[in-house]
Amino acid sequence: MAYEELAYIMLSYLGQKNVDEAVVIINEKTTRQIRFSNNVIMLHAIYNEVTVDVMFIKDNRMMVSSFNVADPKIVKKGIDNLIYLHAKVKPLEKYRPLPDKIGKYPEVSGGFDKSIVEVDPERLVDYIDVCIGSALEHGARRVAGTLYCSYWKKHLTATNGVSVNDCGTHINLDVRAFVKKRQTGHYFTCARRLSDFRPGKAGREAGIISSMSDEVIKGKPGKYRVLLGKSAIGSLMNMFAYAISAFSVLSGQSFLKEKIGETVGPEILNVSDKPLSEGYLGARKFDDDGIPVSNHVLIENGMLKTYVHNRVTAAQFDTETTAHAGWITPMPWHLEISSGEHSDEELLEEVRDGLFVNNVTYIRFHNYIKGDFSAIVRDGVYAIEDGEIVGRVKGLRMDSNLLEILKNVRAIGKDSEQIFHWWMEFNVPVTAPKIVVDDVGFSVATM
Amino acid sequence: MRELAEHIEEKLDLVEKAISLSTDKGAEYAEARLQLNLSKEMLLQNGQLLPPNITMNFGMGIRVLLNGILGFSSTTNLDEKSISEAVNSACKSAMVSSALTSEKIKFGKERSHRDSIVIFGSRPFDDIDDSEKINFMSEIDKTILSSASKEIKVVNRMVEYTEHWVFKAVGNSDGSLIKTYLTRAELRSFSAFNYNGYLEQDLFQRGITGGWNDLEEINFIEKLHDRTSSLCKVIMHGKSPPSGSIDVVMGGEVVGIAVHESCGHPYEADRILGREAAQAGESFMRREYLGERISCEEVNVIDDPTFEKSFGFYLYDDECVKARPRYLIKNGIVNEFLHNRHTANVFDTESNAAARAALFSREPIIRMSTTFIAPGEHTLDELLENVRRGILIETFGEWNIDDRRFNMRIVGREAYMIRNGKIVHPVKRPVIEVTSLAFYKSIDAVGKNLVFMSGHCGKGDPAQIVPVWFGGPYIRLRRVRLGGV
Numbered sequence: 001m002a003y004e005e006l007a008y009i010m011l012s013y014l015g016q017k018n019v020d021e022a023v024v025i026i027n028e029k030t031t032r033q034i035r036f037s038n039n040v041i042m043l044h045a046i047y048n049e050v051t052v053d054v055m056f057i058k059d060n061r062m063m064v065s066s067f068n069v070a071d072p073k074i075v076k077k078g079i080d081n082l083i084y085l086h087a088k089v090k091p092l093e094k095y096r097p098l099p100d101k102i103g104k105y106p107e108v109s110g111g112f113d114k115s116i117v118e119v120d121p122e123r124l125v126d127y128i129d130v131c132i133g134s135a136l137e138h139g140a141r142r143v144a145g146t147l148y149c150s151y152w153k154k155h156l157t158a159t160n161g162v163s164v165n166d167c168g169t170h171i172n173l174d175v176r177a178f179v180k181k182r183q184t185g186h187y188f189t190c191a192r193r194l195s196d197f198r199p200g201k202a203g204r205e206a207g208i209i210s211s212m213s214d215e216v217i218k219g220k221p222g223k224y225r226v227l228l229g230k231s232a233i234g235s236l237m238n239m240f241a242y243a244i245s246a247f248s249v250l251s252g253q254s255f256l257k258e259k260i261g262e263t264v265g266p267e268i269l270n271v272s273d274k275p276l277s278e279g280y281l282g283a284r285k286f287d288d289d290g291i292p293v294s295n296h297v298l299i300e301n302g303m304l305k306t307y308v309h310n311r312v313t314a315a316q317f318d319t320e321t322t323a324h325a326g327w328i329t330p331m332p333w334h335l336e337i338s339s340g341e342h343s344d345e346e347l348l349e350e351v352r353d354g355l356f357v358n359n360v361t362y363i364r365f366h367n368y369i370k371g372d373f374s375a376i377v378r379d380g381v382y383a384i385e386d387g388e389i390v391g392r393v394k395g396l397r398m399d400s401n402l403l404e405i406l407k408n409v410r411a412i413g414k415d416s417e418q419i420f421h422w423w424m425e426f427n428v429p430v431t432a433p434k435i436v437v438d439d440v441g442f443s444v445a446t447m
Numbered sequence: 448m449r450e451l452a453e454h455i456e457e458k459l460d461l462v463e464k465a466i467s468l469s470t471d472k473g474a475e476y477a478e479a480r481l482q483l484n485l486s487k488e489m490l491l492q493n494g495q496l497l498p499p500n501i502t503m504n505f506g507m508g509i510r511v512l513l514n515g516i517l518g519f520s521s522t523t524n525l526d527e528k529s530i531s532e533a534v535n536s537a538c539k540s541a542m543v544s545s546a547l548t549s550e551k552i553k554f555g556k557e558r559s560h561r562d563s564i565v566i567f568g569s570r571p572f573d574d575i576d577d578s579e580k581i582n583f584m585s586e587i588d589k590t591i592l593s594s595a596s597k598e599i600k601v602v603n604r605m606v607e608y609t610e611h612w613v614f615k616a617v618g619n620s621d622g623s624l625i626k627t628y629l630t631r632a633e634l635r636s637f638s639a640f641n642y643n644g645y646l647e648q649d650l651f652q653r654g655i656t657g658g659w660n661d662l663e664e665i666n667f668i669e670k671l672h673d674r675t676s677s678l679c680k681v682i683m684h685g686k687s688p689p690s691g692s693i694d695v696v697m698g699g700e701v702v703g704i705a706v707h708e709s710c711g712h713p714y715e716a717d718r719i720l721g722r723e724a725a726q727a728g729e730s731f732m733r734r735e736y737l738g739e740r741i742s743c744e745e746v747n748v749i750d751d752p753t754f755e756k757s758f759g760f761y762l763y764d765d766e767c768v769k770a771r772p773r774y775l776i777k778n779g780i781v782n783e784f785l786h787n788r789h790t791a792n793v794f795d796t797e798s799n800a801a802a803r804a805a806l807f808s809r810e811p812i813i814r815m816s817t818t819f820i821a822p823g824e825h826t827l828d829e830l831l832e833n834v835r836r837g838i839l840i841e842t843f844g845e846w847n848i849d850d851r852r853f854n855m856r857i858v859g860r861e862a863y864m865i866r867n868g869k870i871v872h873p874v875k876r877p878v879i880e881v882t883s884l885a886f887y888k889s890i891d892a893v894g895k896n897l898v899f900m901s902g903h904c905g906k907g908d909p910a911q912i913v914p915v916w917f918g919g920p921y922i923r924l925r926r927v928r929l930g931g932v
Binding site for chain 2 (some may be wrong): 032033034035036037038040041042043044047048049061062063064066067068069074075084085088092121122142146174176182183187241251252253267323361362363364365367368369370373374376378395397400408420423445446
């Protein structure tokens with residue numbers, strides 16, 4: 001069955017149930033994954049998935065559901081269950097109805113590459129060979145990672161007459177280089193077009209980062225000036241992505257609550273959401289309500305400008321949707337930190353005495369409202385003295401506050417790159433350079 | 448909902464078909480898993496029911512071992528043609544990758560089994576009207592408010608009820624076929640408190656495999672009342688934690704997270720072999736540790752999938768190997784690791800049935816189930832009485848651990864100062880940052896009463912979240928240095 005037809009059947013079925021409005025999204029995705037460790041491939045997998053996502057509002061009550069199922073009979077059964085449940089849900093106090101008129105959908109270039117759809121699996125295996133070879137050549141002894149290559153089609157149909165399609169391709173490689181058990185480096189390459197994919201560079205960077213110094217320095221607790229690598233920024237900015245969601249603010253789980261219009265960073269800090277940028281991983285035409293997306297400035301010269309909204313959160317904040325549905329949780333599509341002017345050497349000089357932290361993982365908040373968290377630092381943690389890497393630091397754990405990290409941004413690099421890896425916990429792609437931050441707290445194991 | 452099992456029964460022949468097609472194409476081992484997962488999530492936010500979410504996944508995952516490489520393919524299209532294409536994809540993927548491997552994967556020989564497991568409890572969830580479930584959630588929500596001290600503002604409340612229906616049939620080329628139809632459910636409450644600007648939060652979660660009757664047996668409301676009242680006293684009267692070297696008595700929840708992170712994960716043999724190196728990480732544990740003493744005689748850490756009613760319960764893993772309790776640490780000695788067929792072969796042993804897949808579209812990987820320290824002989828009073836200066840940590844807030852599972856941090860939430868064997872006052876947020884080896888070396892006594900909490904363990908790429916239990920009795924650690932910045 002064609003997926004447009006499946007969407008139409010579901011929307012008609014919802015119409016029979018007298019819903020006030022409904023949206024059906026059919027996602028068809030084929031993903032090829034190759035995992036490797038200890039320099040050899042361990043698994044080659046193909047995932048073919050069809051997902052039917054359904055949202056409806058009936059008597060001011062919203063219901064949402066996701067079916068990774070191809071059989072319409074089973075989806076209808078799920079919808080029946082939702083219809084039964086809906087009467088028990090408290091009506092939405094307010095929400096913005098689906099718009100009668102939709103503006104023109106943007107044309108986003110560089111999001112689909114036929115050569116990714118048609119890529120020969122053997123070529124993907126060759127990419128891994130190149131990546132592993134490059135990492136080994138630049139200092140690594142063992143290499144592990146994952147390559148994902150996918151293409152997807154999306155069809156959205158809604159009761160306001162919208163019927164729209166989007167499609168895209170992605171190719172991502174996440175690589176970790178090992179010199180010794182605790183001496184590692186990490187890098188990535190991610191693109192929408194095969195021509196932008198750089199497996200050799202990813203391997204080289206991971207290899208270089210893993211082997212910047214053999215000198216081992218025992219970490220001491222305290223506050224440091226830190227050069228954050230791109231992997232680390234990807235992880236930390238995913239926590240920002242969650243906090244900038246109006247849903248998180250309403251749920252009391254955001255350190256950005258009541259900060260609109262306030263200074264949350266220095267003048268040099270500018271953060272935007274950029275779903276319309278060419279070739280960006282998060283680029284798309286429309287949100288889950290079928291509303292055309294647009295770019296948004298989130299932090300301008302250090303000042304917080306807006307949260308990201310869907311129709312429900314927008315109504316609660318008495319504003320307009322920013323076209324970031326997620327029906328329940330609006331999220332940014334692709335965060336971008338504006339580049340600064342510092343080269344890598346200048347950033348090291350800016351730190352002078354402090355740390356280089358390449359990757360941050362396991363970010364856990366002990367206070368969401370304040371932004372207090374601790375996290376594991378890994379894949380390249382080095383001491384910097386007089387602007388130079390002098391040794392590999394072991395035993396440190398980041399013990400800090402995300403709002404303070406934003407406020408204490410000291411210098412921003414000029415070399416930006418798309419970032420996407422396994423530890424970005426909300427899967428929001430980020431484009432950013434390296435960044436220097438003052439007064440980042442670190443603790444150590446005491447025994 | 449129980450009738451959804453019919454969809455598995457209807458398509459059962461596709462399992463056999465996928466296996467025979469795979470072996471015809473030269474697979475040394477083939478496995479097909481027809482799986483339907485349905486989850487219903489309901490969330491009360493500050494007393495109001497948010498839109499419930501129903502998620503359903505139904506399809507088949509096919510895994511082959513061919514030319515020493517694992518190939519995997521999944522599809523939602525359950526017809527013969529699509530299954531045949533999926534088999535071709537899995538086999539071709541393995542073949543094209545074999546050029547880049549010098550290390551051939553081999554599976555050990557295991558006994559074959561044919562069995563059916565059905566667990567819906569004496570009151571299945573589809574016999575309980577959703578109104579009753581929502582009313583129960585409202586009672587939990589009210590309990591948060593009624594248990595908090597008047598002086599403390601409850602600034603946020605969330606109550607979540609989740610019901611999981613799992614229907615699956617797994618077969619393999621050894622002739623095994625295991626059908627499992629069961630339900631799991633979990634209750635979670637999250638509350639945030641403000642006391643004169645001091646902010647604190649609490650997360651309480653309990654889950655079971657079984658029916659509504661089993662969920663009721665948890666006594667969630669009574670336990671939530673007690674912990675909220677106690678936490679409020681800590682918020683209002685807690686003092687700063689002491690410094691220096693002190694003794695620590697840990698409650699079952701804290702013990703649970705500690706053993707899950709510092710024993711369960713590092714004893715996963717795929718981590719030890721570096722197979723998870725790119726993402727979740729490797730392990731400090733090594734083959735040479737087997738047989739080495741790392742703790743006192745009284746310490747037994749068990750991972751037991753067969754623990755009745757446990758959230759991660761199963762009787763056969765997704766490679767059709769029969770499950771049994773795994774003694775990771777036995778009488779203080781490193782005893783065994785968690786294995787699937789591949790790692791068992793590498794370690795020259797038998798699989799202990801640790802292979803689990805979260806959904807049809809995911810490969811089975813090594814996972815924990817119910818991980819705990821087995822009960823010892825001491826009462827809490829006995830554990831406290833020999834402590835001259837120490838702290839008791841009943842619950843934890845934040846935790847994390849490095850990717851080799853060696854350096855862990857636990858921040859206490861409900862905690863108390865102990866002097867001369869007596870609890871003297873509450874303590875706010877003591878921080879323990881300790882290596883895994885130091886943790887086990889420090890334990891000198893184990894209590895009697897077991898406590899379990901439910902959790903959702905994440906691992907793998909694509910990430911797979913599986914239900915687990917973890918817990919233990921009170922334990923006592925000697926001479927621990929508290930940490931923090």
